[in-house]
Amino acid sequence: MKVFSVFGVSSSGKTTTIENIIKELKRREFSVGIIKEVNSDASVSESGGSNTYDYRDIGSELVATRGCHGTDILFTEKLSVENMLRFFNQDYVVMEGIIDTETPKILCIDETGELPEEIDDTVFAISGIISKIKEYKGIPIINVVDDVKTLVDLIQEKVFEKLPGINCGKCGGDCRQMAADILKGNATRKDCKVTQESVEVYIDNKPMPLIPFVKDIVESVVKGVLSPLKGYKDGDITIKVRKR
Template sequence: MKVFSVVGYTKSGKTTTIESIIRELKKRRYSVGTVKDIHYEQFEMDTEGSNTHRHKQAGAELITARGFHETDILFQERLGIHRIASFYDVDYLILEGVSDSIVPKIVTADKVSDIEEKWDDTTFLISGKIADVMDDYKGYEAISAIKNVSRLVDIIEEKTFELLPDYDEACCNACGYSCRELCKRILKGQKKRQDCVIGQGHITLKINGQVITMVPFVQKILKNAILGVVGELEGYTSNGTITIDMQNDKYD
């Protein structure tokens, strides 16, 4: 699943750009999901006095409202992008207004100073209203999603990639770079997404069906612990496959 973010100030053409991108991706037969970051401290999807709000007030930690045409799941916390992305199974996940994750970014703007303020080293494209009056910015294309969405999505197909783990460099730099630096180099064509070693190990850990990513150091600890026990059992072979399905039951 490829992930990218579209960031920009209000009325810069951000949502219009995303709408055009979605339509073009769907035209190309991709499945698409979106995440909208809402920068409003008092925002709540639920309304005071509703039945689901009463559930929340009573102490429910996860609430689901199921209607005839949609199902809304309400978490009582702000989830990280990696946790949110785990609920999606689409070809492209578009983030609107999300700037705190290491993903390729499109900056929308209506003046150059807005580009400067939103720009960082993970930006790969300019769009929005300013693309009507300029063709590039510091060597990066400025493309109108209304006038030339085909070209814009061509670049999205070329540049975007699956989420990087976003680990602290002190925790993992097995590829030789921080996750942000690797993202930057992928966008410049100097590295590939496959250069991230996370997920390429020989151990897969799932908790409640969800794959848990592990840095190489943790994979090594888990592997050695398992082999230390299993290696002494009859039937063990060094080139075999080991499968462990453990139920986390509680006993008195």
């Protein structure tokens, strides 16, 4: 599953950008999910806005809205992005207004907005309504209304399978730095050390990120229990624990 965020100030063109991206990804036969951030003290159901339903109507298979006091898939607490993503299995998940993640990001700015001096190093495109210039600090600027195909081409090129977000430090930095290095071409998704580890745990067919210490414990315990048994040999081990 590939995850990226589209963010910007109010009226900067986020909704227009996302709607056009969804339509183009669907045209290319990808499945799409949405996570929407609500910056309001009101309940999610009161402040989610009509575009939450617009995203569903134009083809998003799953739409989640996160606010200060809840998350719409009717939870009564503000969930972390990692916990929300456990409910998604689409090819792409687009997050609106969420910046506290290590995912690639698209910055939206309208035609009257000022380009910021400092830009998050996980931003790989600038979009929205602005189109006076084609590039800013090496980041392409794309008018999503006129050229959504170019933007989605860039999404397919740049957005990678989501990093585990556990900041284990085994790569020499954290997940945000790894994401920035991948976007700049200084690393690849395969350089994530957690991905390279020999232990994988799945809950309901969805991977559960584990820090290396926990993976080492799981591996040593499983091998310690199984190795004395008749028929044991070195090889890949698959264990399924069914819900009772």
